[in-house]
Amino acid sequence: LGWAAWKTYLGRPETDGTRCLAIGVIGSAFREFRPEEALQVLEASLALSRRYWSHHESLILAAQTNLANCLEDLGRHDEALVLKREIYAKMVAWKGVSHEDSILCGSNLVASMLSLKLWDEAKSLGRDHLLPVARQSLGADHDLALRLNHHLAAVLVNNPECTRDDLLEAETILQDNVRRRRRVFGPAHPTTRQVEVFLSELRKLIAATA
Numbered sequence: 001l002g003w004a005a006w007k008t009y010l011g012r013p014e015t016d017g018t019r020c021l022a023i024g025v026i027g028s029a030f031r032e033f034r035p036e037e038a039l040q041v042l043e044a045s046l047a048l049s050r051r052y053w054s055h056h057e058s059l060i061l062a063a064q065t066n067l068a069n070c071l072e073d074l075g076r077h078d079e080a081l082v083l084k085r086e087i088y089a090k091m092v093a094w095k096g097v098s099h100e101d102s103i104l105c106g107s108n109l110v111a112s113m114l115s116l117k118l119w120d121e122a123k124s125l126g127r128d129h130l131l132p133v134a135r136q137s138l139g140a141d142h143d144l145a146l147r148l149n150h151h152l153a154a155v156l157v158n159n160p161e162c163t164r165d166d167l168l169e170a171e172t173i174l175q176d177n178v179r180r181r182r183r184v185f186g187p188a189h190p191t192t193r194q195v196e197v198f199l200s201e202l203r204k205l206i207a208a209t210a
Contacts, residue, residue: 035073042067057094061087065105077115084109097129098137103144106130110151119159126152141184143191149177150195157202167206174199 046063054060064087071080088105095102107130113122126148134145156162156170178199181192 035070039067039070039074042070057090061090061094072112072115077112081109081112081116084112098133100138100144103130103134103138103148107144107147107151110148114151114154114158117158119155119161123152123155123159126155141180143185146177146180149173150198153177153198153202157205164206164209167202167209171199171202171206174202 042063046060046067049056049059049063064083068080068083068087071077071083084105088102088109091099091102091105106125110122110126110130113125131145131148131152134142134148138145153170153173156166156173159166174195177195178192181189181195185192187193
């Protein structure tokens, strides 16, 4: 599909918006099987977007997000984190801190911090900034609020300096998360099951530290 889109619009000028989108489609299509090539394509897509559509905030942010995801696919998490910080800051400046898109970008940023074991920063951003906003603007049952709760529990459990109190707090968070996910998404939903497994493993860890 990516190559078909590219071949269809290749003859158009660089300033053609559809041609630019076709490059992004190719990059996204390559990510799973040819990530190194995808990275080159997505870098070109971002450069093109900045050159001709610097005023088009959503286009730039989409190109940056695709590039950040590809960098993570390649294990280049530090570079991806730099991009995700920029994406989150831009989204907040554009749409405001309480907009769903801003909260989503913030959640993605916390996930990247977790990958890099930036425990304190991930905890601060998630607990002190994103979670209160998500609960107020989206509601405590919203998937993003629940996702942020999951991230917070992961920070508390995986931090090498965690205490038993941290583990018990994470258990409380996950119990609430499971209850809400069962009610909103159903017990058979994959994410509900994922959180249930996390909670089960955590309870084993707490029992072992008793």
